[in-house]
Amino acid sequence: MSNTTASWITFGKERYHQHPEMEQWCHNHIGTGGWSYDTPKTWEGMGGKVWIMHSMFGNTTYCFKEAKDLTLFLLRWA
Numbered sequence: 001m002s003n004t005t006a007s008w009i010t011f012g013k014e015r016y017h018q019h020p021e022m023e024q025w026c027h028n029h030i031g032t033g034g035w036s037y038d039t040p041k042t043w044e045g046m047g048g049k050v051w052i053m054h055s056m057f058g059n060t061t062y063c064f065k066e067a068k069d070l071t072l073f074l075l076r077w078a
Helices: 013-029 067-077
Strands: 007-011 033-035 051-056 059-064
Touching (some): 007 013, 007 067, 013 033, 013 051, 013 059, 059 067
Parallel strands (some): 033 051
Antiparallel strands (some): 007 059
């Protein structure tokens, strides 16, 4: 299992209204996660989180520890 993150997607302002629903979906289908101040460089010290999201200027990025979780997310939200 890799400690680096490369599995992420960013949505623009036009999807901002969906973020509460997307966040709940991640909790229900992927597991422990939540808001972060930035995209993690590694997953060390993330307190067991397997996904995070952060937002800046209306653009929100979802990062996943496992590439398979990004795939599931994309199947639902892309």
